[in-house]
Amino acid sequence: MITSDKEMTPSLKSRLSKIKHLALDMDGTIYLGSTLFPFTLDFLASMKENGVRYSFLTNNPTKSVGDYLKKLEAMGIKADEENMYTTSLAAIDYLKSHYPEARRLFLLGTPSMVSQFEKAGFISCADDAEDVPDALVVAFDPTLVYSRLCRASWWAAQGIPYIATNPDRVCPTDQKTILVDCGSICRCIEEASGRKPDVTLGKPDPNVLYGIMDKFGLKAEEIAMVGDRIYTDTATAHNAGAFGVLVLSGETTLETALEVKRKAETSPNPEFFPPDLIVENVAELGRLILQARS
Numbered sequence: 570m571i572t573s574d575k576e577m578t579p580s581l582k583s584r585l586s587k588i589k590h591l592a593l594d595m596d597g598t599i600y601l602g603s604t605l606f607p608f609t610l611d612f613l614a615s616m617k618e619n620g621v622r623y624s625f626l627t628n629n630p631t632k633s634v635g636d637y638l639k640k641l642e643a644m645g646i647k648a649d650e651e652n653m654y655t656t657s658l659a660a661i662d663y664l665k666s667h668y669p670e671a672r673r674l675f676l677l678g679t680p681s682m683v684s685q686f687e688k689a690g691f692i693s694c695a696d697d698a699e700d701v702p703d704a705l706v707v708a709f710d711p712t713l714v715y716s717r718l719c720r721a722s723w724w725a726a727q728g729i730p731y732i733a734t735n736p737d738r739v740c741p742t743d744q745k746t747i748l749v750d751c752g753s754i755c756r757c758i759e760e761a762s763g764r765k766p767d768v769t770l771g772k773p774d775p776n777v778l779y780g781i782m783d784k785f786g787l788k789a790e791e792i793a794m795v796g797d798r799i800y801t802d803t804a805t806a807h808n809a810g811a812f813g814v815l816v817l818s819g820e821t822t823l824e825t826a827l828e829v830k831r832k833a834e835t836s837p838n839p840e841f842f843p844p845d846l847i848v849e850n851v852a853e854l855g856r857l858i859l860q861a862r863s
Contacts (some may be wrong), residue, residue: 573575577857586814587790591616591623592781593809594772594796597741597819598627598851604743605644608852613646615855619862623652624781626794628735628771628801630657630678630708631684645728654780656771657685657735660706663770664691671703677721677754678708678734696720704730705713707758707766709740709751718757718809726762735771737801741819751779771853772803774797778811781803795851803844814854815844818837823847 593599600608616623625641625648632640634653641648657678664671675694676683683693686706695712696703696717705724725731733755740748752769759765769776772794782792789810796802797819806813815826830843847852 577836577860579765581857582861584790584845585858587801587859588793588812589621589791590781590785590787590793590799591707592626592794593620593623593790593851594794594798594802594819595625595627596629597797598645598795598802598816599646601741601819602743603715605646606850608850611643612855613853613861616699618718619859621858622653622785624779625652626654626772628737628751629655629740630655630660630682630685630734630771631711633681633688634658636681645778651784654777655685656708657682659777660708660732660734661686661689661691661773663732663768664704665689670810671730672687673703674720675702675705675724676708677713677714677717678704678710680779682708695718698723702729704732706732707751707755708734709737709748710739710754711748713754718754719761722758722761725764728764731764731766733766733769735801736769736773737771737798739820741797743748745767771802772798772841773807773808775809776806778809782809789851792834799826799841799844806845813844813846816850816854818850 578584589626600606630631634650638648673692673694676686694700705721736750736752737750738752740750742748755766786788793812793814794806795814797816799821803813803815817823826847833839833843
């Protein structure tokens with residue numbers, strides 16, 4: 570439930586007092602579309618001043634790490650490559666680990682994302698039946714061209730390794746439209762080819778949090794996953810045994826969150842587990858963390 574300083578229980582205070590690191594979702598959490606939330610900079614400064622570190626963790630693979638850092642800098646947020654982890658990097662790590670011989674990829678993604686794979690040593694295959702890839706990687710692609718969607722469906726039908734960068738159905742936006750995300754694109758490919766991805770990376774896969782935990786020497790109770798989606802962000806926290814915080818500044822409404830909580834309490838095998846904490850935004854979370862530490 571949404572919790573104010575006066576309503577904080579001893580149990581919640583104890584859990585919040587242990588948090589040393591925040592894994593912060595981006596779109597819907599620190600900004601929406603192209604608009605930075607007015608409370609974000611003060612929140613980040615407050616956390617840094619009080620010894621709470623943070624990493625930006627996004628399921629949105631449309632930008633390379635370099636482009637994300639430029640976007641953050643333009644918004645006034647100073648960060649470096651160590652602060653970033655995207656699902657493009659997760660897919661690159663997965664390919665290198667599970668398909669070390671794969672070099673040629675058919676990439677359904679933005680030019681910026683493609684550049685991240687090329688920087689890692691992969692070759693981007695053309696939209697050509699003769700340019701056979703070693704693997705298919707499908708991502709959120711606002712630059713999607715119909716012929717490339719058809720080609721991706723063809724390669725999926727041929728049985729080559731097929732990786733999806735993230736499960737998100739839509740991408741948050743402050744515009745009057747619906748941004749069809751990777752999960753929905755994969756459903757289209759599934760209808761056309763009869764095949765689902767071999768693996769879907771990104772949140773709620775817990776490995777994205779395990780990587781941060783290993784990097785900074787953290788225990789599960791010392792990291793909080795903060796985001797605006799139950800089926801990706803707080804599900805990641807649950808899967809990794811970490812503290813899950815839902816913010817209501819993006820996709821999920823309070824009504825939806827409470828319905829998930831109700832179903833979890835009445836079902837032995839709920840589809841989604843409710844977050845450990847629901848707050849209006851990260852500013853409220855910051856106040857609660859500092860109050861718990863006082």
